[in-house]
Amino acid sequence: MNDDKKRNTIRISKMMAYLLRHGAVKEGITMDNHGWIAIHDMVEFINSKFKLMTTIDEVKYIVASDNKQRYTIKNGMIRANQGHSIPVDLQLASREPPDILYHGTAQHFLESIMETGLLSMNRHHVHLSKDLETALAVGRRHGSPVVIGIHANKMARQGFTFHLSDNGVWLVNTVPVRFLFLLDDE
Numbered sequence: 684m685n686d687d688k689k690r691n692t693i694r695i696s697k698m699m700a701y702l703l704r705h706g707a708v709k710e711g712i713t714m715d716n717h718g719w720i721a722i723h724d725m726v727e728f729i730n731s732k733f734k735l736m737t738t739i740d741e742v743k744y745i746v747a748s749d750n751k752q753r754y755t756i757k758n759g760m761i762r763a764n765q766g767h768s769i770p771v772d773l774q775l776a777s778r779e780p781p782d783i784l785y786h787g788t789a790q791h792f793l794e795s796i797m798e799t800g801l802l803s804m805n806r807h808h809v810h811l812s813k814d815l816e817t818a819l820a821v822g823r824r825h826g827s828p829v830v831i832g833i834h835a836n837k838m839a840r841q842g843f844t845f846h847l848s849d850n851g852v853w854l855v856n857t858v859p860v861r862f863l864f865l866l867d868d869e
């Protein structure tokens with residue numbers, strides 16, 4: 684893939700994330716209650732907005748090669764597996780989480796988190812990872828990364844509901860401070 688093509692692919696995949704998680708309805712694209720939009724509608728929108736010439740096949744390639752498996756395609760429709768700010772019902776079954784899950788964040792959020800617990804902020808859920816590496820990468824997006832441990836199974840036993848997205852991200856509405864613990868950096 685040449686550099687121009689790579690740049691276009693990145694633009695298209697960013698636009699997809701924006702539309703499917705946040706902007707579709709605002710941009711006039713029909714989305715059902717479960718977060719699905721027609722791939723055809725998305726391709727048309729992207730092409731007219733960016734004067735690009737993407738195709739359904741290119742979108743399928745982006746979905747198949749996405750490093751976090753962010754999207755699912757089914758019957759000509761596409762949706763994001765997690766990360767929404769618009770109200771969608773992903774119809775995920777509740778799942779019993781492992782003993783410990785991790786949340787990656789930035790140092791500068793730590794004080795506030797340790798005061799109020801983890802909040803979903805602009806998204807629907809707090810996003811948790813099953814391994815440290817992923818959590819660190821998530822944290823790095825916000826600044827100097829720090830990973831917080833969560834006593835997830837204990838939370839579930841106390842009545843908190845957990846969901847597992849189709850791409851392996853654990854979702855929960857909130858995590859009160861009493862279930863959080865700090866990890867050593869080493």
Ligand code: HQG
Binds near residue numbers: 796805821
């Ligand atoms: C922080 C990416 C202050 C929270 C990732 C986070 C993930 C608080 C930020 C997915 C707080 C919200 C989601 C509190 C939480 N006080 N700060 N009480 N509670 N925060 O982006 O988890 O690459 O909405 O720690 O891989 O970083 O986009 O959430 O730092 O799965 O596919 O508020 O997005 O996936 O940031 O990331 P975000 P996130 P993609």
